[in-house]
Amino acid sequence: MSNAKPIRSVLVANRGEIAARILRTVKAHGLRGSVVYHAVDAGSPALLIADQAIEITGITPVAAYLDGAQIIAAAVQAGVDAIHPGYGFLSENARFARAVAAAGMVFIGPTPDVIDLMGDKVTARNFVAARGFPVAPSAIEDDDPATFLARARAVGAPLLIKPAAGGGGKGMRIVRDLATLAEEIGRARSEGQRYFGDGRLYVERYIERPRHIEVQVLGDTHGNVVHIWERECSLQRRFQKIVEESPSPALTSADRRDICEAAAGIARGANYVGAGTVEFIYGIRPDGSNEFYFLEMNTRLQVEHPVTEETTGFDLVSEQLRIAAGEPLGYSQNDIVSRGHAIELRIYAEDATRDFSPTTGRVLRLRPPSGIGVRVDSGICQGQTVTTAFDPMLAKLIVSGKDRAEALARADAALAEFVVLGCRTNIEFLRALINDDDVVAGHMHTGLIGEKSALTTADLQTPDRQRQILAAACLSVAPIREAACAIPQVHAQMGAWRN
Amino acid sequence: MLHRFDINGEPAEAFLTKIGDAWWLLHNGESREVSLTRDDGFGATLSVNGATQTVHIARQGDTVFIHSGGQHFEVSYQDAVGLYGAVGLGRAGDHARAPMPGSVLSVSVQAGQAVSRGDVMVVIESMKLEMAIKADRDGVVESVHVIAGRTFDRDALLVSLHPLAEEV
Numbered sequence: 001m002s003n004a005k006p007i008r009s010v011l012v013a014n015r016g017e018i019a020a021r022i023l024r025t026v027k028a029h030g031l032r033g034s035v036v037y038h039a040v041d042a043g044s045p046a047l048l049i050a051d052q053a054i055e056i057t058g059i060t061p062v063a064a065y066l067d068g069a070q071i072i073a074a075a076v077q078a079g080v081d082a083i084h085p086g087y088g089f090l091s092e093n094a095r096f097a098r099a100v101a102a103a104g105m106v107f108i109g110p111t112p113d114v115i116d117l118m119g120d121k122v123t124a125r126n127f128v129a130a131r132g133f134p135v136a137p138s139a140i141e142d143d144d145p146a147t148f149l150a151r152a153r154a155v156g157a158p159l160l161i162k163p164a165a166g167g168g169g170k171g172m173r174i175v176r177d178l179a180t181l182a183e184e185i186g187r188a189r190s191e192g193q194r195y196f197g198d199g200r201l202y203v204e205r206y207i208e209r210p211r212h213i214e215v216q217v218l219g220d221t222h223g224n225v226v227h228i229w230e231r232e233c234s235l236q237r238r239f240q241k242i243v244e245e246s247p248s249p250a251l252t253s254a255d256r257r258d259i260c261e262a263a264a265g266i267a268r269g270a271n272y273v274g275a276g277t278v279e280f281i282y283g284i285r286p287d288g289s290n291e292f293y294f295l296e297m298n299t300r301l302q303v304e305h306p307v308t309e310e311t312t313g314f315d316l317v318s319e320q321l322r323i324a325a326g327e328p329l330g331y332s333q334n335d336i337v338s339r340g341h342a343i344e345l346r347i348y349a350e351d352a353t354r355d356f357s358p359t360t361g362r363v364l365r366l367r368p369p370s371g372i373g374v375r376v377d378s379g380i381c382q383g384q385t386v387t388t389a390f391d392p393m394l395a396k397l398i399v400s401g402k403d404r405a406e407a408l409a410r411a412d413a414a415l416a417e418f419v420v421l422g423c424r425t426n427i428e429f430l431r432a433l434i435n436d437d438d439v440v441a442g443h444m445h446t447g448l449i450g451e452k453s454a455l456t457t458a459d460l461q462t463p464d465r466q467r468q469i470l471a472a473a474c475l476s477v478a479p480i481r482e483a484a485c486a487i488p489q490v491h492a493q494m495g496a497w498r499n
Numbered sequence: 500m501l502h503r504f505d506i507n508g509e510p511a512e513a514f515l516t517k518i519g520d521a522w523w524l525l526h527n528g529e530s531r532e533v534s535l536t537r538d539d540g541f542g543a544t545l546s547v548n549g550a551t552q553t554v555h556i557a558r559q560g561d562t563v564f565i566h567s568g569g570q571h572f573e574v575s576y577q578d579a580v581g582l583y584g585a586v587g588l589g590r591a592g593d594h595a596r597a598p599m600p601g602s603v604l605s606v607s608v609q610a611g612q613a614v615s616r617g618d619v620m621v622v623i624e625s626m627k628l629e630m631a632i633k634a635d636r637d638g639v640v641e642s643v644h645v646i647a648g649r650t651f652d653r654d655a656l657l658v659s660l661h662p663l664a665e666e667v
Contacts, residue, residue, distance in 0.1 A: 353508075364557035364564060365540075416569030421557040428570055460570045461509060463527055468552070469506055470513035471524045472545050473563045473574040475535035476556045480502060480576075484515045484522070 007082045007106060007325050008032060011054075011075045012046065014086030015065060016379030017395055018301070019046035022084050025317035027051075034078050036071055038064040043384050054078060061389040065089045068096040072103050082106035082324055084317075088391070091300040092119055108324045110219075110274045110299045117270060118297040122164045122202055128294045131269045133262050136281065136293035138204035140164075149185065152203040153178055161185060163192030164200035171195050172239060174206055205293075207283035209445035212236065213248050213292065214279040215263030216308045218319055219272035222328045227264040228308050228316075229338040230256065234444040235433065237356050242426070242449075243433065244304035245343040246311045249404060249442030250282065259292055264333075266297065275320050277302045303346070303396070306377060310342035310400040341407040342400040345415065345430045349392040352429035352456045358392045361385070361423035369417035373400045373410045386423045394425065404442070408434055428460060501598035501653075503577035510577075514598060516630055593641075595620060595632050595658040602650045608658065612640045620658045621645065632657055 009032035012019045019035050023046055026033040034052040037044070038061040047053045054074045058064030065071075068090055075083055083100050085091035085108070094112035101107055109115070118124045122140050129135045139151035142164070152159065157178050163171040171191035173184050185201060193199040216228040232248035233241040247256065263278035279295040305316050314336075323329075350356045366382040378395040380386070386394065399414055401407035415431045432455045433439060438448060449455065461469075474480045501514045514525035524533045524547075534546045535554075542553040545567070555566040561576040604622045608614060614634040621632040621643075638660035645657055 362559065364559060365555055365566075367555065419555045419566040420571065421555060421564035421566060422559060424573060425571065431569070460572070461506060461511075465568065465570070466506065466511055467513075467524065467526050467529075467531060468545060468547055468554075468567055469565055469572050469574060470504065470511060470526055471531070471533040471547055472535060472543075472554050472556055472565050472567065473504060473576075474502065474513055474515040474524060475522060475533060475545075476538070476543075476558060476563060477576070480515060481522075484517050 009080045010082045010084055011080040012084050013071045013090055015041050017377045018086040020049055021377050022317050023049040025315055029321055034080055036074055040389055043381055045381055072099055076103055082108055084108040087300050087303055106324050108320050114270050115299045118299050121296055128266055133266055134293050136204040138202055140202040141200055155203055158206040159203045160206040161188040161201055161203050163196055164202055165196040165198035207281055211250050211282040212446055213282045214277050215260050217263055217267040217276050219267055220323050220329045221273055221326055224329045225264055225268040226333045227260045228312055228336055230260055231304055231307050234446050236446045237449045242346045244307055246307040274323050275301050275316050304344050306398040307342040307344045311338045340400055340402050341404040343407045343411050345397045346393050347395040348426045349386045349394055349423050350426050351424050352426050358388050359424040360387055364422035367419035369414035374414045505575045505577055506572055593660050593662050594656055597651050597653055597655040600652050603645045603647050605647050606643055608640050610640050610642050
């Protein structure tokens with residue numbers, strides 16, 4: 001949307017690492033940066049960076065960040081010109097985007113109509129198919145609910161059942177045996193109803209050992225749309241990404257051009273404004289040829305956007321701010337060059353040995369790594385308590401190098417250097433993962449982590465290591481030292497140490 | 500004093516003792532001289548038989564969090580094995596027990612003898628290291644359950660003191 005009024009101040013309607021990351025760019029632009037926060041986030045990095053922090057409340061901490069009316073009221077009172085929603089929470093809520101505009105402020109993101117279009121997975125899919133871009137063979141319940149089961153059966157096994165209103169992997173089910181189709185549809189429907197308040201479903205062809213490849217796009221208010229190359233996000237646990245990289249090691253340069261141009265074409269078709277991501281599923285057919293299908297479009301900044309920044313030199317939040325202020329992109333597709341390799345590793349408060357269940361605790365010590373090619377976007381400060389109130393992502397480690405091997409080596413060293421004491425994290429798991437032979441070779445797919453149980457059961461306790469740990473534990477606890485029996489010097493002189 | 504820990508969910512035991520000014524850790528049948536500098540927020544230096552490394556340590560209650568060699572460990576303190584005189588970790592008992600299997604090198608007290616807190620009563624050898632079993636409180640020896648040369652299992656009774664009269 002064209003905007004005559006200059007943006008002098010921005011409120012970030014988010015928390016954690018992304019609130020801090022956005023505020024840094026807001027301030028680098030010379031703008032005033034504000035942030036809303038719930039009391040449980042007092043002491044988080046965003047509050048240290050913001051010029052102003054406004055407390056919000058809610059029945060739960062999450063409810064506070066989802067309370068659009070409260071956030072808009074806070075923004076109006078603070079007199080801000082624009083609201084950046086970050087990712088998650090209100091970022092893909094068209095009603096919120098409209099309310100922000102109605103209150104006289106700029107919503108930093110695409111138009112509400114595009115959010116609506118892409119927010120409904122079925123209308124998005126139909127929109128993309130109608131413009132000639134590839135979508136997976138599918139059956140949509142809404143087309144004719146009475147024949148849905150028969151049409152789903154006709155898609156053939158294996159297939160994936162998805163909630164029409166879904167996202168984030170919730171409520172998805174893989175069906176390999178069509179005999180269980182009716183039953184699985186029933187389950188998916190009740191999950192969709194529970195998670196999204198919407199039980200409508202669709203099914204689509206499931207690609208075995210698929211890769212998740214997505215493309216960053218940018219559009220301005222003057223009709224210019226470009227892609228900023230791809231990211232591969234195939235390493236997922238429970239359908240959620242944990243390691244992302246750019247470029248994808250899977251693609252030939254021809255594939256890469258095809259998939260990136262398809263993404264730009266889809267964004268152009270939607271008159272897309274702002275930063276967005278077009279996600280594809282990519283697979284190799286039994287005959288060795290490749291196939292890729294449109295998965296969905298995320299009308300916001302992605303968690304994994306930094307790998308694009310590190311390989312292209314773009315500050316995507318800076319581009320969002322310029323676009324929101326009505327500036328033209330000012331560059332063409334040929335100006336956008338991807339160099340080297342970048343990998344993002346999501347540091348989660350979770351226990352990989354217990355099915356990635358969330359962990360909690362006070363962060364007693366936090367020492368992020370640093371050095372060449374190492375960037376840490378952290379959402380926590382030392383002393384903060386990690387609770388189960390939010391998604392358990394604590395920080396993102398982004399490493400880059402001249403090629404993938406160098407980036408992987410830097411990732412390994414940086415993970416080894418990363419100290420988080422007081423709350424168990426997935427750091428060791430990530431290290432094992434990036435040292436896995438298939439990952440090193442670039443042979444990844446979205447089910448890889450589930451197939452490699454050795455990654456989650458790795459025993460760190462060699463006898464030498466256990467001895468070191470026990471020595472450190474015993475010597476660091478005063479009562480244990482005090483309880484140690486001292487051997488009189490006379491016995492020691494007798495030769496206490498015998499072999 | 501033998502201590503029981505739980506390292507990332509796995510049980511482990513270690514015995515810490517001091518010989519002169521040096522700390523020794525007995526673990527898994529072997530003894531090593533160990534030392535640790537104070538962690539000032541930038542890490543501490545852990546030395547095991549002269550091999551040093553930087554470790555990060557934070558403690559909360561009975562749990563010690565340790566980062567060592569690129570790995571994180573959560574060490575929760577379980578208990579000191581029923582040992583005579585759990586200094587700082589519980590009320591002094593009346594019975595001195597063996598912290599680990601071993602043999603008796605010498606016995607320096609007899610029944611009826613008065614002892615003061617800290618007096619050496621028995622010297623045992625366990626895991627190739629001698630250690631002195633000391634009285635945890637002042638009292639009178641009721642009975643000595645071992646003689647020099649005797650082997651024993653962990654938790655075996657070594658010396659009993661006359662129980663203290665209940666305070667009224």
